[in-house]
Amino acid sequence: MANFIVPDLKITPRSGGYARGQDGFEHILRSALSLLVNHGSAALTLRRIAAESGMNVGNLNYYFRSKDELIRELLDAVISSYEESFDEIIHEPGASAEARLENLVTLILEDITTKKTTRFFPELWAMANHAPFVHDRMNELYERARVSLNELIAEINPALPGDEREILALFISGSMEGLTMFAGYEKPWCRQMPMLEVIARRSFVHLARTLRPGEIKRTMDIPAPARD
Amino acid sequence: MANFIVPDLKITPRSGGYARGQDGFEHILRSALSLLVNHGSAALTLRRIAAESGMNVGNLNYYFRSKDELIRELLDAVISSYEESFDEIIHEPGASAEARLENLVTLILEDITTKKTTRFFPELWAMANHAPFVHDRMNELYERARVSLNELIAEINPALPGDEREILALFISGSMEGLTMFAGYEKPWCRQMPMLEVIARRSFVHLARTLRPGEIKRTMDIPAPARD
DNA sequence: CCAAAATTAGGTCACTTGTCCAAGTGCGCC
DNA sequence: GGCGCACTTGGACAAGTGACCTAATTTTGG
Numbered sequence: 001m002a003n004f005i006v007p008d009l010k011i012t013p014r015s016g017g018y019a020r021g022q023d024g025f026e027h028i029l030r031s032a033l034s035l036l037v038n039h040g041s042a043a044l045t046l047r048r049i050a051a052e053s054g055m056n057v058g059n060l061n062y063y064f065r066s067k068d069e070l071i072r073e074l075l076d077a078v079i080s081s082y083e084e085s086f087d088e089i090i091h092e093p094g095a096s097a098e099a100r101l102e103n104l105v106t107l108i109l110e111d112i113t114t115k116k117t118t119r120f121f122p123e124l125w126a127m128a129n130h131a132p133f134v135h136d137r138m139n140e141l142y143e144r145a146r147v148s149l150n151e152l153i154a155e156i157n158p159a160l161p162g163d164e165r166e167i168l169a170l171f172i173s174g175s176m177e178g179l180t181m182f183a184g185y186e187k188p189w190c191r192q193m194p195m196l197e198v199i200a201r202r203s204f205v206h207l208a209r210t211l212r213p214g215e216i217k218r219t220m221d222i223p224a225p226a227r228d
Numbered sequence: 229m230a231n232f233i234v235p236d237l238k239i240t241p242r243s244g245g246y247a248r249g250q251d252g253f254e255h256i257l258r259s260a261l262s263l264l265v266n267h268g269s270a271a272l273t274l275r276r277i278a279a280e281s282g283m284n285v286g287n288l289n290y291y292f293r294s295k296d297e298l299i300r301e302l303l304d305a306v307i308s309s310y311e312e313s314f315d316e317i318i319h320e321p322g323a324s325a326e327a328r329l330e331n332l333v334t335l336i337l338e339d340i341t342t343k344k345t346t347r348f349f350p351e352l353w354a355m356a357n358h359a360p361f362v363h364d365r366m367n368e369l370y371e372r373a374r375v376s377l378n379e380l381i382a383e384i385n386p387a388l389p390g391d392e393r394e395i396l397a398l399f400i401s402g403s404m405e406g407l408t409m410f411a412g413y414e415k416p417w418c419r420q421m422p423m424l425e426v427i428a429r430r431s432f433v434h435l436a437r438t439l440r441p442g443e444i445k446r447t448m449d450i451p452a453p454a455r456d
Numbered sequence: 457c458c459a460a461a462a463t464t465a466g467g468t469c470a471c472t473t474g475t476c477c478a479a480g481t482g483c484g485c486c
Numbered sequence: 487g488g489c490g491c492a493c494t495t496g497g498a499c500a501a502g503t504g505a506c507c508t509a510a511t512t513t514t515g516g
Contacts, residue, residue, distance in 0.1 A: 056495050283464090284464050
């Protein structure tokens with residue numbers, strides 16, 4: 001299994017302008033990301049970004065009309081990079097669907113142990129709670145991530161209806177994200193991530209394989225005690 | 229299954245002082261929590277907290293030496309409340325260990341759909357990445373939360389060694405937390421939380437029941453391809 | 457009633473924040 | 487080679503930040 005590394009940023013080239021301008025643009029976002037990852041969203045001030053990128057404060061305003069626009073571009077660049085990586089993973093050839101699901105789980109969980117991922121996403125989740133555009137962009141990302149899971153589940157368990165596949169994909173995706181705070185970079189259980197991967201692979205594959213059509217709703221329909 | 233609600237704050241009464249002082253203290257923390265939940269950590273300024281609690285800025289300084297101390301007290305009060313709730317859940321009588329595990333999962337996942345929980349924890353996770361005391365206090369909370377899981381797993385699968393139980397408890401706990409961003413309060417999939425609960429209960433119980441001693445490490449020891 | 461506790465009102469302090477602007481510099485293209 | 491636009495500079499600005507202070511006032515509980 002190749003080490004899969006998600007690039008920090010994916011920037012769509014601007015039309016017009018010199019190459020230097022493109023570099024400056026990217027350099028600013030890279031510095032901003034570095035600050036966010038290493039010192040949190042509170043450190044995301046124009047002056048600190050400027051200092052980090054060896055630039056003048058006013059120059060940031062040349063590239064971005066406002067701080068808000070800078071943040072949007074930053075989040076979009078980081079998230080776009082993840083999306084592109086997920087799309088690549090999908091088309092990776094593999095053996096059985098189950099093996100490919102295991103590979104996908106492994107890749108995602110290994111990425112979680114990355115400093116960037118461990119630090120960036122909790123900030124993203126927190127921002128999403130109070131900035132609608134962050135909320136929306138974040139959900140676009142995860143929707144894209146679930147596509148791969150959904151397809152693999154369909155291959156493993158063709159009888160499962162689409163909406164139940166979606167719920168299962170959601171559960172699997174959410175499950176993995178939740179390990180960030182515990183086994184991510186420099187977290188207390190980071191050394192145990194390989195073991196968590198074992199459990200995750202085993203559990204998710206088993207779910208995909210054994211979930212019966214209608215089982216979810218049928219189980220849910222039993223409310224309080226059993227009826228006689 | 230009774231609706232289990234975690235109180236907003238758990239404050240250890242201060243020694244000395246009038247009852248009013250106790251109220252003021254609590255009122256301030258309550259206002260701060262409200263700001264954190266409704267507007268994020270960026271809104272946690274002394275002036276906004278004062279305005280929210282209908283108090284004077286100077287009065288905050290009477291109760292708390294510094295903003296930092298206020299934040300610490302706030303986090304501690306909120307976290308302590310969760311800890312107390314978990315301890316209560318443990319001692320709740322129930323039928324089989326499996327049924328109690330299912331109940332515990334249900335309680336935690338339902339709590340996640342709460343506005344306070346959905347909004348508070350991502351802030352906590354983000355803070356934990358850059359403030360060591362938050363990191364430590366947060367891990368104390370989750371350690372406590374895993375105690376219940378650990379005991380139940382031990383009851384369900386007595387053959388499982390302690391360290392493997394811990395990993396499994398960690399996986400289960402982390403799995404549930406990860407659903408916050410997707411099926412929490414006002415999240416896109418909040419209506420589907422009941423279905424996620426079904427999957428979670430089924431999956432976690434199955435794991436606890438079927439995990440063989442040494443299985444985790446044995447599975448991990450197979451590195452790349454199989455040996456001939 | 458009275459001392460302690462709680463609260464108010466106001467202000468000052470040095471500092472940081474995002475935004476904006478006028479004047480420069482220097483690179484790329486004709 | 488020099489023109490012009492892309493890029494860069496440094497500073498000004500009002501608003502907000504946490505911390506700290508004094509003095510007066512109200513509330514509380516024994």
